[in-house]
Amino acid sequence: MKTNDLMRESYSALAVNKVRSTLTMLGIIIGIASVIAMIAIGQGAQAMVQANIQSIGSNLIVVTPGVQKGPGAFISLGRGSAENLTMADYQAIASQVPSIQAVAPELSKPYQITAKGTNTHTQVIGTNQNYPIVRNVNMQDGSFVTAQEVSSNAKVAVLGPTTASDLFPNIADPIEQTIKINSIDFKIIGVMQSKGGSGFFNQDDMVIIPISTAQHYLAGPNSNGQPYVSDISISAVDQNSMSAVQQEVTNLLLQRHKITDPSQADFTVQNQASIVSAASSVTGTFTILLASIAGISLVVGGIGIMNMMLTTVTERTREIGLRKAIGATRRDINLQFLAESVILTFFGGFIGIVLGWLIALAAAHFLSFPAQVNTSSIILAFGVSAFIGIAFGYYPALRASKLDPIVALRFE
Amino acid sequence: MIQLQNIFKSYFNEGIETRVLKNINFSIEEGEFVAIMGPSGSGKSTLMHILGALDSPTSGKYILDGHDVSTLSDDNLAEIRRKKIGFVFQSFNLLPRATVVRNVALPLVYAEIERSKREEMAKSALLQSGLDESRFYHLSNQLSGGQQQRVAIARALVNNPALVLADEPTGNLDTKTGDIVLGTFQDLNEQGRTIVLITHEPYVAEHANRIIHIKDGEVLSDEKNTHRRAVIEHRGVVENRDVVENHGAVENQDAIESKNTIEH
Numbered sequence A: 001m002k003t004n005d006l007m008r009e010s011y012s013a014l015a016v017n018k019v020r021s022t023l024t025m026l027g028i029i030i031g032i033a034s035v036i037a038m039i040a041i042g043q044g045a046q047a048m049v050q051a052n053i054q055s056i057g058s059n060l061i062v063v064t065p066g067v068q069k070g071p072g073a074f075i076s077l078g079r080g081s082a083e084n085l086t087m088a089d090y091q092a093i094a095s096q097v098p099s100i101q102a103v104a105p106e107l108s109k110p111y112q113i114t115a116k117g118t119n120t121h122t123q124v125i126g127t128n129q130n131y132p133i134v135r136n137v138n139m140q141d142g143s144f145v146t147a148q149e150v151s152s153n154a155k156v157a158v159l160g161p162t163t164a165s166d167l168f169p170n171i172a173d174p175i176e177q178t179i180k181i182n183s184i185d186f187k188i189i190g191v192m193q194s195k196g197g198s199g200f201f202n203q204d205d206m207v208i209i210p211i212s213t214a215q216h217y218l219a220g221p222n223s224n225g226q227p228y229v230s231d232i233s234i235s236a237v238d239q240n241s242m243s244a245v246q247q248e249v250t251n252l253l254l255q256r257h258k259i260t261d262p263s264q265a266d267f268t269v270q271n272q273a274s275i276v277s278a279a280s281s282v283t284g285t286f287t288i289l290l291a292s293i294a295g296i297s298l299v300v301g302g303i304g305i306m307n308m309m310l311t312t313v314t315e316r317t318r319e320i321g322l323r324k325a326i327g328a329t330r331r332d333i334n335l336q337f338l339a340e341s342v343i344l345t346f347f348g349g350f351i352g353i354v355l356g357w358l359i360a361l362a363a364a365h366f367l368s369f370p371a372q373v374n375t376s377s378i379i380l381a382f383g384v385s386a387f388i389g390i391a392f393g394y395y396p397a398l399r400a401s402k403l404d405p406i407v408a409l410r411f412e
Numbered sequence B: 001m002i003q004l005q006n007i008f009k010s011y012f013n014e015g016i017e018t019r020v021l022k023n024i025n026f027s028i029e030e031g032e033f034v035a036i037m038g039p040s041g042s043g044k045s046t047l048m049h050i051l052g053a054l055d056s057p058t059s060g061k062y063i064l065d066g067h068d069v070s071t072l073s074d075d076n077l078a079e080i081r082r083k084k085i086g087f088v089f090q091s092f093n094l095l096p097r098a099t100v101v102r103n104v105a106l107p108l109v110y111a112e113i114e115r116s117k118r119e120e121m122a123k124s125a126l127l128q129s130g131l132d133e134s135r136f137y138h139l140s141n142q143l144s145g146g147q148q149q150r151v152a153i154a155r156a157l158v159n160n161p162a163l164v165l166a167d168e169p170t171g172n173l174d175t176k177t178g179d180i181v182l183g184t185f186q187d188l189n190e191q192g193r194t195i196v197l198i199t200h201e202p203y204v205a206e207h208a209n210r211i212i213h214i215k216d217g218e219v220l221s222d223e224k225n226t227h228r229r230a231v232i233e234h235r236g237v238v239e240n241r242d243v244v245e246n247h248g249a250v251e252n253q254d255a256i257e258s259k260n261t262i263e264h
């Protein structure tokens, strides 16, 4: 039997029973669509997390206080609880570690912030003039905190764009306006440009004030009477010097904190690459989890195919007998039924890919993050659906091909 | 062409043996036109299935074209059926939801004939079997019994088989269309094809040049038909409706009576 005839025979057999063929295909459509959509959403989330982390700063190294933890520690944002990282540590790093482009101390804490008739709860970060370099900050309006304002404990604030619109929904340019943090008045001197992040790491919702002001009015010294910081952000001059800087900073702080065993360090030095890979592995696991749940529905769809094919073979026993009587070989019959199930899964797979894509686009639209449908997941989906067609169509087709023609012709 | 040696066929249902064919021995030469007659249940269809390499005997030897059929593989048998044999089944066995032309062309699909030629071949086979052209694209389950029978005959003829096996091919036909079919069989026979035809009706059997009677699975008689009825001549008087219709009426009456007596 010629291949195109085989296809034609299989197709017309399926077309005779349109409703049943469609319903059976639905199982595969749903399975493939959910796998495609889940992978797209998962990979979109992964890409977004990576982009967000990248936008925090380039060649960034962050020193946080507290016990050394696994690479996931930064994700939990559990920093700032310990108070053993001090301004003196910051100055030592700034003056003694080579290959540093800029270094900024940060003292952050969430506060209730009020303006005229509005209020919000957000992170207040005390820092200095180096912060924009280290953290890739650009200004939308006004200017950032200056060195003079740091040394004079000025009560000035720079708002993130989200915070600005939360506090001043009706004012396009909130500069010169006043906000209250912890009942203290601060004058707004600038609004930062949006970094476009949302969800996991919203870098647009924060208030920046001079670190000296934060230490003076909001946080006070630690138990040793020293002004402390919640982290120190360092940007290395380039990618290649990252690990050297990380090592130098670690050695310097170990020495300053009088710790000999590095595993006992009371601080953590992390670089951006490790943060990105940690976050990626979390979202990657998440994607695999979603995809495997969707994969289960694909298996269910496959069983649906097998069920339908077995029913078809039984219903068409006489037809099979006839085809054999007029000269069909076992192989002809086997291939015809196999082709029927593969046609179902292949078209089901195709529709599923389109549907999954649409779902991913819709999800991306409503959850406002990018969904990524890539060619490898499409090829994979086609491969998987063809495989399901063969795997679940194999047994019914084998049964059909083994029927004895005369017994089949007598079948009622 | 065909040699049957001590053919026995039994069916076993729950340990009970039903002997359907008992020691059948005969040969059919190439180019013969054989009619097999016998009462209902005598094993005619069973015998035809064995002749067509569809079924295998319980014991005995069936030699087709010099090959012992029992030694051939499934695929060899399929090839023989595809290339050499045309079946007309007693119960037609058409694909119900396919058109007439598609049904007739189906053997050509397995014979790997070009698609473009198939429709042409199917139509000419249908004309040979006397089906009206207006029915060619009807679904086969929208046809009358007689029309379905003609489709089944056309399907058996479409790949020009060397051996045509027809199980009651005129059972549902009036005499006029029955004659067309019988004429076709005689034409084919004259072209050198071997025809084996099963029938209840002596009138039909008379068109053959040899008549085998079987009863209870045994050959009762096997004789040459010396005064063979020729449809070709008969067709000349088809215009004379009186003769045909009158004859047909009588024949049909006979057939109904004989069937009734056999069935009860």
Ligand SMILES: Nc1ncnc2c1ncn2[C@@H]1O[C@H](COP(=O)(O)OP(=O)(O)OP(=O)(O)O)[C@@H](O)[C@H]1O
Residues within 6 Å of the ligand: A410, B011, B012, B013, B018, B020, B038, B039, B040, B041, B042, B043, B044, B045, B046, B047, B090
């Ligand atoms: N699968 C089977 N199991 C048991 N008995 C069977 C089976 N098939 C056929 N038979 C028996 O074999 C006998 C012969 O059947 P067959 O169909 O060959 O008769 P036939 O001569 O063609 O009759 P008819 O003229 O009515 O078509 C019947 O008695 C039938 O009951």
Ligand SMILES: [Mg+2]
Residues within 6 Å of the ligand: B044, B045, B046, B090, B167
């Ligand atoms: Mg019969």
